Amino acid sequence: MNEILGTIIAPDTMDLLIKYGINILIIFLKIAAVIAVALLHVAYATYWERKVIGHMQVRLGPIEVGPHGLLQPIADGVKLFFKEDIIPANADKPLFYLAPVIFFVSALTSLAVLPFFEGFVIANINIGLLFLFAMSSLGAYGIIVSGWSSNSKYAFLGGLRSASQVISYEIAMGLSLVGVMIMAGSLNLSDIVRAQHQYPTGMYAIPQFLGFFVFVVAAFAETNRLPFDLPEAESELVAGYFTEYSSFRFAMFFLGEYTGMLIMSSISAICFLGGWTIPRFITDAIPFLLNVPGIVWFLVKVYAFMFFYYWVRATLPRYRYDQLMAIGWKILIPLALLNIVITGVVKILVKG
């Protein structure tokens, strides 16, 4: 038996396999850790949103489950798990099942290239930013397919709206990040953070204020948040593309959306706000801050951005669909292009 095995797998191959195996195991552990932590953050992002908005709206938010309602996300999760899963009779079932998975997975996959602090990234690939674009463009599939397979007009309209919104704003978002790419000279997210740290201001948000503005607006639209939550504008289209979803499939959309927010916040933290670093001039002034681990800064930035999401949600009404498209195509994209031109020219001038 061993002989046969030996003929199939040579001993050196065996070693190789073990080496690979260990590597793979480490990667899996990393993935598990990131996903678990990210999902926990997502869950508490919902709690935090409810608390923040509740206080903004002169009410308390969740208070019943656990102290200060702290266990509310878990209760919600449990509830969603055990709810009855209703599938419309005329739905295209395989696609109906598949859609939330695509949506959720494409959101989660983006986590793979995000560097949370120095050296901690699942896949430190050179085209990290491109990978993010690729994954975010895949989210559109989940939306379209869910809208279509539900076999409901509201869902269909919402799906189409949402997909065209996501696709349109993806262009603006991609272009807004080109300025960062030019400044950093790399597509690798860790390199971008390091390059940013070398930069005098320490954050690209200051020289790239135009790009940052475009990015923030586009990020709101990408994640279908107010004032761009047209696809799920409940007053018009009920709940948009996931009108017909319930139970855990709904939860997947929900989680996907909040993961999207988390990722957008992370990208903005990494590409514009200096990632896990803090500007040099601050550490020069207060050297003590250097002792704070990078992950803390990262989380602070991410949560500040998340807070901004909630704040906007509590404040602004919603745009109309044509206005939304007009803003995307007529304002943001030209602005982003302008930003690219300016950045390029300045870079050439500074270099040459």
Add this chain to the structure above:
Amino acid sequence: MEPLAIADKIKEKFPDEVLGIKEFRGQVAVTMKKGRMLEIAGYLHDEPELYFDYLIDVCGVDYLGKKDSRFEVVYHLYSIKHRHAIRIKAEVPENDSSIDSVMPVWVGANWHERECYDMYGVVFKGHPDFRRILMPEDWEGHPLRKDYPVKGPAKEWPGFLDVLDRAKRFKEFEWHG
């Protein structure tokens, strides 16, 4: 203008149409024949001294057994320019229960007339979208007629039977824990 003066003016203009003028608590009602209702409406709307640009209300009244002509269609008019009002009542007999729609003059009569038809069965000729409004499309009878049973018709409305039937069929999906 004073309501009575308005009534006189109308009578002057349409002496053959006006059947009677009645005042009660300062409000004046002019009873008309229904034949030239659209023309009268146009006159009331366009005559600069009257200028009844605002049609407050159109409704029917069923005088079953009280008057010769069973139905009356009542128009409440108001002039925002002159701030005066009048009530026009057109007699509609049961055997010929149709009258011209005043929609060409006041678009706002649209749903009032539909409701009047729904409740009394008075047909408004020239209405562009004439169908029931409050009652279901397949309802039989006109509920506000005096001879309509207060407890509802003897025969149940099929739509309701359908709902009952559906409720019964959905029973089996109930979860009897």
Add this chain to the structure above:
Amino acid sequence: MNNYLLIPFLPLAAFLINILLGRNFLKEKAHWVSILAVAGSWVVAVMTLVDTMAGKTINQDLYSWIVSGNFKVSVGFLIDQLTVVMLIVVTTCSTLIHIYSVGYMHGDKGYYRFFAYLSLFTFCMLMLVMANNFLQLYFGWEGVGLCSYFLIGYYFDKKSASDAGKKAFIVNRFGDFGFGIGIFMIFLTFGTIYYEPVFAQAGGFANNTVNFLGYDVHLMTLIALLLFCGSVGKSAQMPLHVWLPDAMEGPTPVSALIHAATMVTAGVFLVARCSPIFSLSETALMVVALTGAITSLFAATIGLVQNDIKRIIAYSTISQLGYMFLACGVGAYSAGVFHLYTHAFFKALLFLCAGSVMHAMAGELNLQKMGGLKKYMPVTYLTMLLASLSIAGVPGFAGFFSKDEILWLAYSGPSPVGKLVWAIGTVVAFLTAFYSFRLIFLTFHGKFRGTHEQEHHLHESPKVMTIPLILLCVGAIASGWVGIPHLLGGGAHFTEFMKPVLGHPEGHGTHSEEWMVMAVSVIAGFSGIGLAALFYLVRTDIPVKLAAGLSGVHKLLFNKYYVDEFYSFLIVRPAIWTAKNILIGITDAKIIEAIVNGVPKAIGGFSQVIRKVQTGFLQHYATIMATGILIIIALMLLR
């Protein structure tokens, strides 16, 4: 700097601009483009003239057009003395007539189209005269023919106009057929169609003969006559003259430019250009001379009795063209070209004056309905009078010098028919003077014979029309002064100038003979004027009586010798009969249709089967394509 390139291409550019943008953008401003372009051409032409006077000639290829074996055609330019004269004539007349047209065509709905065609014509004419090979010449030749067709039929909604256009086109085909064969013969003989080698080698072939239709024909005679065929057609000589009077259906500026000053003289130009070939053939020259003489007499007699103002001038043109051929035929090419040059001015002027009169008469053409216009249109009257004096050969005017030169060289030249054609020429000079002044007197003197409204409407033409008239008038008077013969103390500069190209025929006569010839022609001219004055100013009853008395002759002349009818009887009707009965009736119906219907029927039957392949499905085609690829790959790889 090849600035002479601008000469033809400015008008071409104007044409393109007008035809592309005219309808929608230029509209009423279309003339600016054309006028500026042609005027630019004129300026460059004058510059070229100055160069050429200094002895500089150009013969240059610009662009290879056709290269096929040893047959090579290029777009190339030959600019020598002859060309320069033609350039000056063409661009001057063209410029003035363009300007004139602004007034004449004002308000026409095809305004831009008219100017586009006019510019195209100018381009083609310039290509014709500037060619350095026969094919380019032929291109220009056909080009001007095409433009002539366009412009004659300019009012295409008028049947007579479009018919006239067709007639001109068809009649010209007869001549061009010969011309084309002539060019083939040249290529066969010389192996090239460039002027330079052809003319250089021509002498070597002087005695060759060729078998043509079973006869041994003198080669040069054959070529010359074939080329002359083209000339006859284009220059409206007997017997192909019939199209020119009809061509008067076109707008008057067109008549002036194309059918008087430039295009019709292309035939003369061709003969002059090919003088080395013609000179080698006695017979050909004789034919040319006689054709010219007979045509001029023939046309002049018709002109005596016509009533249509434009047709009179048209016959006069034919007659004068005959004169030019007469000159060429007796070997006096330079005299012919000289007459061409002077004629261009006064004939264009005559036409433009006629146009001006028409303008005033609201399109009326009949002489009998005019009269007494002198006081209404002084400028037109004066210019037309001067032009008529010039054409009548009154001493001092341009026409006198050129005509005298022709007559003298005919009289004294070596040509065997010289004396005969001189005699005819003298008679024609008399007739010319007579009908020209008949025209003047009937139009401008006496009482107005038209309707009252017409009289009311009479007015002088606008400045934009009269100024070209005045300018041309200067030409009509003065253009001859460059060729005042030695006899009158002049330098005969024109002949000297043309000498390098056209040679210098010497008259073999004494001074007294020369004086005699001159005197005879002058007397002929003055007597013609006098007779006209007698007939149409003093004794206006004579013409009527004469017409009645000689009714046979008058009728013959009035009906233009029945040439049209004769052609109609001889060619047109048989052709139509043949077409109707034989071609349609038998060939078409019985033979061709049988084939035409039978073959398709057979094919149709067959394709009923085949058409199933044509399914209309993209994929079936794609499958078949893929099958083809499969077969190819299989053949290539699995061989």
Add this chain to the structure above:
Amino acid sequence: MLAKLFFGYYAAVIILLSLLVVTRKNPVRSVMWMLLLFFHIASLYLFLNAEFIAAIQVIVYAGAILVLFLFVVLLLNLREELKVKRFIGSWPAGLFVSAAILAIVINVIRSFVLVAPPGRYSIEYIKEATHTKALGTILYTEYLFPFEIASLVLLIAIIGAIVLAKRKTRSH
């Protein structure tokens, strides 16, 4: 060995998915299979050290072109599609032709040997310069002109698509 194993997996899945794409009745399903197919092809590119192309494959092909297909499929509402036959009547001919060509081509490829000398972009070189940079250098120097033309082609395509798909404004 491992590489071959992986290649075997990818090749098998790619072929299977291609077949699924061309044989599914429901166009939406076809699009979804195609999506998966593009991912596998992108992974294959990663094996060939073409990470930028792989990213482009996902972003452009999967993220843009295929979404466009999906959009059109949905806009046309092809539910009745499921009721009709998916192949044209003469499909055996198509099958035969393509299979025959494939057989011949594969037969030829079997004996194909690469003889050209390797170029200067070795894996080490690319690793050092980073793939994107190496690609960009060539693209913006040697292929600048085609690159600009490609952008023009895209622009024209966009305009053309808008013109074609634009709804005529109602006259009444």
Add this chain to the structure above:
Amino acid sequence: MEDIEKTFETRELTISMGPQHPATHGVLRLVLNLDGETVVKCTPYVGYLHRGIEKLGENRTYFAALPLSDRLDYISSMNNNVGYVNAVEKLFGIEAPERAKFIRTMVAEMGRISSHIIWLGTHVLDIGATTPFLYAFREREVIMDLFEMLCGARLTVSYPRVGGVRNDISQEFLDRLYEFVLDFPSKMDDYETLVTENRIWKSRTVGIGVISAEEAVNWGLTGAVLRGSGVDYDVRKYAPYDAYDKMEFDIPIGRKGDCYDRYLVKMGEMRQANRILKQCIEKLPAGPVMADAPKFTLPPKDMVLKDMEHLIHQFILITKGPTVPEGELYMGTEVPKGELGFYFVSDGTGKPYRMRVRAPSFIHASVLPRLCEGGLIADVIANIGTIDIVLGECDR
């Protein structure tokens, strides 16, 4: 070309908005024919809440029909009550005492504020702003509490009565109301900062659902919708009832007749209502709250329990109803939604021979197609929001 046109027609998407749609404010159903996002045709369907209130009224005495008016516009039942009792009083020919009139004016304006405030919250919520909705409910809660304090009911109050009001108000009520009145303008400022000048809000409402003044009158619109178009018509001003002739207040008027103008008018009305409230409190006269007209008003309850005549009187009035002069009468009052009119035909018995309710929401719902067609689907929401309909009133 014709074919292409036809294909377009068939490719319109028909969606049914409602009757269970969150933005239709009740059981309104709109069938929308969409061409892309543009509304080509809008057909409202009403009647899902039809309870036959007119028929019911004909079979009840004038007193017993009062609670029916609570169920018309359940958001502002107080105003409906006031309208009803005013019409009946006019028919009877009696007049309420001065204090009762002031109290009625007061509670009517409270009802107006509470109705407008709920309109504001829901309308803004429809457009997507969540926070003002909750703010609005905070204020409404105060008024609801006050109503509860007044008569025990929060929603269907039936507080005004024919000939006066049910009971006199307490000093505590007045104090708390005064507190509210003083506080309210600052709350209004809060809403306005969040909404009025907001760019997104303006881009959603300015120029949307425009209806001109002539057209608005011709359609028979009333209330804020009419005044938003620039027509100066308010029953309180031009046919005053209760104590409105003693009040100083302005009528806010719009100019363009779009959603934004209607919004501004309603906001202005709330401030005016607050002003009226203040005046009511300040000018409130002393005296009885029930008219002294025994034939038409119920006797005091304590007397009924003590005295036989009163008991018989009460019995007759309750069972048979009052004896009403024969005649017919229309009376309109300004409720938050517009002009609410009651038309009675009396045949001399204690029950109305015909009771007609002229409901503003009914008319306003009928104008929806006019406002929505040609706009976008999102504008439908804005339009429904601003015309402010309540289906209970619309369907009756």
Add this chain to the structure above:
Amino acid sequence: MVPLNWYLMLSATVFMIGVFGFLTRKNIIIMFMSVELMLNGVNISLVAFSHYLQDLRGQILVFFIITVAAAEAAIGLAIIIALFRNKSTAHVDEMNEMKG
């Protein structure tokens, strides 16, 4: 090391599957997708060649092919929409204007 021939065979197979789809499917959208399959087949071989020849130009070509594919998809789908508006069908066998 995987031999180049394997990649080429894979590429040819994908390409021919695309051809098969193009030749046989009724639905014009699927036909378009088959064309995309063919392009992808070519791309595989280009990238493979690029790898084995150590020359990046193959990838540049892929880049251009993707560009052209995007343009083609845009135009093609627009045509499909226009066609669908006129004929209400996406089946090639119902578009037989060319039928002889």
